[in-house]
Amino acid sequence: MLPVTEPHRPRWSVVVPVHDCAGYLALALPEVVAQLGGRSDVEVVVVDDASSDDPAAVVDRLGAGRVTYVRLPVNLGAIRTFNRCLLLARGELVHLLHGDDEVLPGFYAAMEQALAAEPSAVAAVCRAEDVTADGTPTHTTRSYRHGTGVWTDALDSLALSNRVRAPAIVVRRSAYEAVGGFDTALPHAADWEMWARLAAHGPVVFVDEVLARYRRHAASDTSARVRSGANVRERVTATEAVLAHLPAPRRDGLRRRAMAYAAVFAGRTALQLARTGRWRAAAVQSREALRCLVVLPRGGRARPA
Structure with missing residues (x-):
């Protein structure tokens, strides 16, 4: 406090x-x-x-x-x-x-x-x-x-x-x-x-x-995490911390949507990186997008931002 x-x-x-x-x-x-x-x-x-x-x-x-x-x-x-x-x-x-x-x-x-x-x-x-x-x-x-x-x-x-x-x-x-x-x-x-x-x-x-x-710039902490995929991995971890602030009945549906959105987010980031020739970072983000889909709770659907 x-x-x-x-x-x-x-x-x-x-x-x-x-x-x-x-x-x-x-x-x-x-x-x-x-x-x-x-x-x-x-x-x-x-x-x-x-x-x-x-x-x-x-x-x-x-x-x-x-x-x-x-x-x-x-x-x-x-x-x-x-x-x-x-x-x-x-x-x-x-x-x-x-x-x-x-x-x-x-x-x-x-x-x-x-x-x-x-x-x-x-x-x-x-x-x-x-x-x-x-x-x-x-x-x-x-x-x-x-x-x-x-x-x-x-x-x-x-x-x-x-x-x-x-x-x-x-x-x-x-x-x-x-x-x-x-x-x-x-x-x-x-x-x-x-x-x-x-x-x-x-x-x-x-x-x-x-x-x-x-x-957003190359020296920023955000950019470094994009290159390693840590931005998406911590997003998944942080989702649970954020969901803890919601009433329990609303959490499951929002959790599915949040994981689907994390996959969409990583996929979009990968596409943006690929368009600028940053292929290694794009591959990392694509991998993290697939991981999000693997752990997506049953029934989840991607929803646009």
Whole structure:
């Protein structure tokens, strides 16, 4: 359980975990400062997980005197760093913005407005675009409702797949305090399990606008796991952790759909890799797709995302 220790909190905490991505931080930080730098009820904190590059210099150059820099003495890894970020965040609204992702103009205003309109909501989620290392858009996440409002089937949707890009969610600090930190036993799916845990705890608002950018690049942990197939294997493991947040009568049907979707996901990834000539990684993803079909509970059918 996260401690409740701050009686007079800022409205916003934007906490930016970084590790060896100072170049991308230089792209992300100016937009955060542009949107929030003029407010007195905001804190922006860059948390450096013992990088070998120099994010401190980026903060000095682009932080406009509004950004705090914290360097961890030893490398904790991604999930433990995320939990350290939550402990450092004092604001009522917490945005955990990975250092290689970005927000688009209007992000903070739209998310704050959405949460103000739904006082019982634990979090707000917007649409996002996936981009390459150089910022070229490759995909835009779908709308889960028309117009901004409560995402009524958020938990069922999250039982099938991680529908939320990390830079596209803002969480009330009180909700993080209630549900606890990220699960370190899921080093590559802790965010997915966290979003499901939050959706089980209370309503989630969906903001039907593309307001964040999620970067996929060769140096990212995500890309390394795609090459080894670990992304799909942990997806299967994480499915059970996510399903645990649903009532028992709904689990079996959703489990079948989740495993079928995992197979579809791996197959699509294999096709995308093959189209760009990454044959070895494509073969790995194809193998993982077949494994998902082998363990698919009887009666399961693939269902499009």
